[in-house]
Amino acid sequence: MADNGFARATEARHPHSAGLHDQPAPVVLERLLSAQQAALAAVRGALGPIAEAAGAGAAALSRGGKMGYAGAGSSGLMALADCLELAGTFGIMPPQTPMLFAGGAGALLHMTGGVEDDPALAAADFAAAGFSRGDVVLCLSASGTTPYTLAIAGLARKAGVTVAGFANVAGSPLLAASDIAVCIETGPEVVNGSTRMGAATAQKVALNMLSVLVGLRLGHVHDGYMVNVVADNAKLVDRAARIVSALSGQGMEAARAALGVTGGAVKPAVLVAAGTTAEAAEAALGRSGGHIGPALAEVKQ
Numbered sequence: 077m078a079d080n081g082f083a084r085a086t087e088a089r090h091p092h093s094a095g096l097h098d099q100p101a102p103v104v105l106e107r108l109l110s111a112q113q114a115a116l117a118a119v120r121g122a123l124g125p126i127a128e129a130a131g132a133g134a135a136a137l138s139r140g141g142k143m144g145y146a147g148a149g150s151s152g153l154m155a156l157a158d159c160l161e162l163a164g165t166f167g168i169m170p171p172q173t174p175m176l177f178a179g180g181a182g183a184l185l186h187m188t189g190g191v192e193d194d195p196a197l198a199a200a201d202f203a204a205a206g207f208s209r210g211d212v213v214l215c216l217s218a219s220g221t222t223p224y225t226l227a228i229a230g231l232a233r234k235a236g237v238t239v240a241g242f243a244n245v246a247g248s249p250l251l252a253a254s255d256i257a258v259c260i261e262t263g264p265e266v267v268n269g270s271t272r273m274g275a276a277t278a279q280k281v282a283l284n285m286l287s288v289l290v291g292l293r294l295g296h297v298h299d300g301y302m303v304n305v306v307a308d309n310a311k312l313v314d315r316a317a318r319i320v321s322a323l324s325g326q327g328m329e330a331a332r333a334a335l336g337v338t339g340g341a342v343k344p345a346v347l348v349a350a351g352t353t354a355e356a357a358e359a360a361l362g363r364s365g366g367h368i369g370p371a372l373a374e375v376k377q
Contacts, residue, residue, distance in 0.1 A: 084248075085246075085263055086219050086262070086263075086271050087219075087264075087269050088263070088264040090111065090264035090265055090266045090268070092110065096266065096267075108273075111265070111273065112273070112277055115263075115273075118244075118260050118261050118263075119281050119285075121259075121260070125259070126258055127289065129214065129240035129256045129258060130287075130293065131289075131293065132212045132240065132255075133290050134289075134290045134294055136238070137294060138293075138294060138365075139210065140172075141172070141210055141211045142172050142205070142206075142212070143168075143172065143290070144173060144176060144205055144211065145173070145174075145175050145176065145216070146175075146177075146201075146215045146225055146228040146229075147178070147215065147217065147222075147224075147225055148225060149187065149192055149271075150271055151216040151217050151218050151222070151271070151276065152178055153272075154283060155175065155214065155279075155283065156175055156184075157283075158280070158286075158287050159173050159175045160175075161287070163306060164305065165287075165302050165305060166287070166290070166296040166297070166302065166304050167306055168290075168296070168304075174205035176198070176201045176202065176205055176213075178192045178222075179191035179192075179197075192222050193223045193224070194224060197224065198223075198224045198225075198228050199227065199231060201228070202227075202228055202231045207232065207237045208235075208237075209235065210236065210238075212238045212240060213228065213240070214283070214286075215229045215239055215240070215242065215254065217242075217243055217248075217250050218276070218279070219245055219248060219271070220241070220248020220249055220250035220251055221250070222250070225250060226249055226250055226253060229250060230253060233253070238255045239253065240254060240255065240256040240258060241254030241257055242258045242260065242282060243258070244261060244262045244263075244278065244279070246261055260275075260279065262274040262275045295343075295364070295368065296366075298323065298368045298369060301319045302315075302319070303319060303323070303342045303346070307335075316335055316340065316345075317332050320334055320345045320346050320349050323368065323372065324347075324350040324372075326350070330349050334346070334348040334349035338354055338357070343361055344357035344358055346368060347361070347368075350372060350375050350376060351376075352375045356375070357371070357375070360375055
């Protein structure tokens with residue numbers, strides 16, 4: 077299949093598709109799993125640009141800017157899933173991480189295809205997001221041809237916003253329109269054209285990796301612990317205490333007491349549990365740029 081002369085590999089025929097309807101369940105599932113594993117393997121070829129996109133996003137966020145996400149359909153849902161997790165996991169709040177999803181909230185429960193073809197909708201969403209020069213937007217489209225996503229990318233570049241384009245087809249228009257081209261060549265789908273399968277799986281894994289790398293660069297992950305977690309339920313309150321205990325070397329009672337002093341903020345609580353005051357903890361974190369390792373070393377001197 078082609079789109080304005082561009083051949084989309086995501087619409088080509090997968091070798092496991094033939095006769096799929098006549099196969100017993102174990103054979104169908106084995107074929108599907110094999111295709112998913114192949115899609116995951118394709119992510120490895122994009123590690124360099126994923127790291128570059130993460131670096132750009134972290135730099136923008138550290139300056140108080142934005143790292144937004146944009147997409148439609150399944151690609152948009154993968155972007156949304158990553159975007160929504162940033163606040164709870166890393167303490168990166170929604171004003172810094174706008175989500176541009178074709179059709180908005182109304183399309184989440186009842187998805188319609190037409191919104192992804194609407195560049196005027198993209199223009200309105202881009203304007204509402206409030207991007208500034210130096211910000212970053214992660215644009216996702218499996219085929220690399222989605223009009224909504226391409227429009228966002230074009231508007232972003234005109235505004236001086238860095239575009240990291242994620243597509244599953246080499247040479248696609250989105251990759252050509254991007255400052256950072258993240259090409260994850262997943263190829264055809266077992267269910268022809270159903271990019272919610274291999275392409276979306278690969279996109280989600282790439283975004284998982286990108287956002288963790290962003291969290292690391294901002295100092296929100298230390299030794300594998302989410303030290304900027306927003307503990308807003310019982311599970312996370314307990315996790316926060318365990319993190320403070322592990323990093324400070326103190327018991328759970330001391331960890332909970334330190335979290336009480338810091339209003340639940342994990343980074344300063346680690347330092348308080350290690351033996352300093354809340355004020356000194358905040359000052360040490362300020363000097364370390366929010367990275368807990370140097371701040372903890374300073375407190376323990």
